[in-house]
Amino acid sequence: MSLTLTPLEGIPEVQPGDDLAGMLLEAAADLLEPGDLLVVTHKVVSKAEGRLVALESIQPSDLALRFARRWGKDPRAVELVLRESQEVVRMARGVIISRTRHGQVCANAGVDLSNAGGGQVACLLPLDPDASARGLARRIQAAVGFAVPVVVCDSFGRAWREGIVNVALGVAGMDPFTDYRGTRDPHGYDLRVSRMASADALAAAAELAMGKVDGVPAVRVRGFPWRPGEAGGVALVRPPENDLFP
């Protein structure tokens, strides 16, 4: 069976306090069928949840000032990245790789800068992307009458590989993994190490249909055989004690 990714068009610019679930439903309710799921970029979730900070309101620390001066960065943006981090993993060459409050290891703690509304504004990650995903999934299910899993995504860099790809930050209504452990390949070999991070793959796939500059914040995925599950996107974060690159 084919898998189809369809961008949801016509969703207006999201503002703090907007009813994002309602806006997604307006765009998608007639297009949803049982079995579908939605991938939603974190940016609209963050905006609706008011996770925007005017840079002019930020007083940078000495560390932020020094790092910013050395690498030609905005010290207020550096300060925000530090505030959004629970731990700095690498801080070099003008790049900050840190572990966010959610445990996500990424560049700049997921802080994006934009010029929304005149002055420079930073968009932070949602406080709890799994809760955000659950809230959207609950509203959508109530409206359409069947379960529609929701993946909230952001684009991350990777160690060892160039370019960024979308990953899943928040997941609701589906198992974030497809577990092949215990299954056997056609030769009877136990595929025990194979647990696919399907929610990450769905996030990556959605970006291909989304584009970056076209203002499409959500993609409908049809034909992926998701299984119900409540582990959330947090299950995709490897605990530091199990990581060879902590």
Place this chain on the structure above:
Amino acid sequence: MSLTLTPLEGIPEVQPGDDLAGMLLEAAADLLEPGDLLVVTHKVVSKAEGRLVALESIQPSDLALRFARRWGKDPRAVELVLRESQEVVRMARGVIISRTRHGQVCANAGVDLSNAGGGQVACLLPLDPDASARGLARRIQAAVGFAVPVVVCDSFGRAWREGIVNVALGVAGMDPFTDYRGTRDPHGYDLRVSRMASADALAAAAELAMGKVDGVPAVRVRGFPWRPGEAGGVALVRPPENDLFP
């Protein structure tokens, strides 16, 4: 526009020396249109290219013997992983993360074990996945009369994240990146850091349509606006000198 991923069914088990391009064409020629691309799992490429090694033929080194004994591994498999590596990045807890001859950083140097044909057999990565992809793309173009980019993929683990996702090892006929640098978002903000690793995202997406145990080695992707390019999958490998996690 929607993006559609369609598994190519009915491709028989690939054997060393098989004409993989011919087999893909048999399954896909009638299904291809201009604009399509193919994602092919490296396993069938490796098999067709004869990159199979019988474990019984391997004489393990002392290092392989010691590591295997400590962690309950097959010393011959460990030896093969070491032979396929140009550099060991981490070797702990029974896991070997290494840099392959191609520069790819991954677990076990991409060596897969299976029981193909009775005894234990290791399947190695293709010697030159970009050359493999180019060979397939050339044959397919000659047969169908238009360019069909080819992505050769494998599933990799990641630092900091649980589960595996498919990535692109070899790429032919398309730019492996979608470059948003220099473009501007709706607020005029320069998206200068955004270069999407589209070939990796295509590989990840293909796995969603492929499944792991169903023996589907290739997926047709329709609706992705690829641009021609010859950088290859090698461009997705970050040079160690630019990496914060070398």
